[in-house]
Amino acid sequence: MIPAIIISVLFLDQLTKFLASSFLRLNTPVILINNFLNLSLVHNRGAAFGILKNQLFMFVIISLVTIALILCHLKDKKRSFLSGISLSLILGGAAGNLIDRLRFGFVIDFLDFRVWPVFNIADSAITIGVILLSWELLCRKN
Numbered sequence: 001m002i003p004a005i006i007i008s009v010l011f012l013d014q015l016t017k018f019l020a021s022s023f024l025r026l027n028t029p030v031i032l033i034n035n036f037l038n039l040s041l042v043h044n045r046g047a048a049f050g051i052l053k054n055q056l057f058m059f060v061i062i063s064l065v066t067i068a069l070i071l072c073h074l075k076d077k078k079r080s081f082l083s084g085i086s087l088s089l090i091l092g093g094a095a096g097n098l099i100d101r102l103r104f105g106f107v108i109d110f111l112d113f114r115v116w117p118v119f120n121i122a123d124s125a126i127t128i129g130v131i132l133l134s135w136e137l138l139c140r141k142n
Contacts, residue, residue: 001085002074002087005085009088009089009093009125010092010095010096010099013121014096016110016121017100017120020041020108024040027041028041036113039111040118041108044106045105045106056101056105066094067091070087082133085132086129086136087129087133092122092125093121093126095122096122096125097122097123107120108120
């Protein structure tokens with residue numbers, strides 16, 4: 001199940017980024033739901049919310065270290081089912097954004113809810129994975 005989650009996140013992320021890059025014009029929003037959802041192609045050269053712009057080398061290193069640590073933890077037979085799912089989501093998302101950084105020097109973002117910075121499927125998977133992992137850690141009974 002873990003490889004399927006990682007591959008699914010990576011595939012959906014790269015497919016949607018390819019489609020966004022193919023059909024959207026840079027920094028030109030397409031309104032899908034008025035005052036709620038736009039598709040806006042953005043080349044993000046920073047981290048979340050565009051912070052730390054143009055730190056490509058640092059982001060590549062952080063991504064590689066994160067991926068390596070998650071892979072080590074996924075091999076641990078004592079981990080819970082939920083931590084396996086959450087780490088798989090985080091790994092798939094981190095790999096998706098890493099591919100963009102290595103290919104283009106930036107991350108392709110396109111989902112624009114107008115009240116939040118523009119993001120992508122990889123960012124969503126990472127966020128959901130972190131929320132699930134946090135929930136498990138907070139609720140864990142030792």
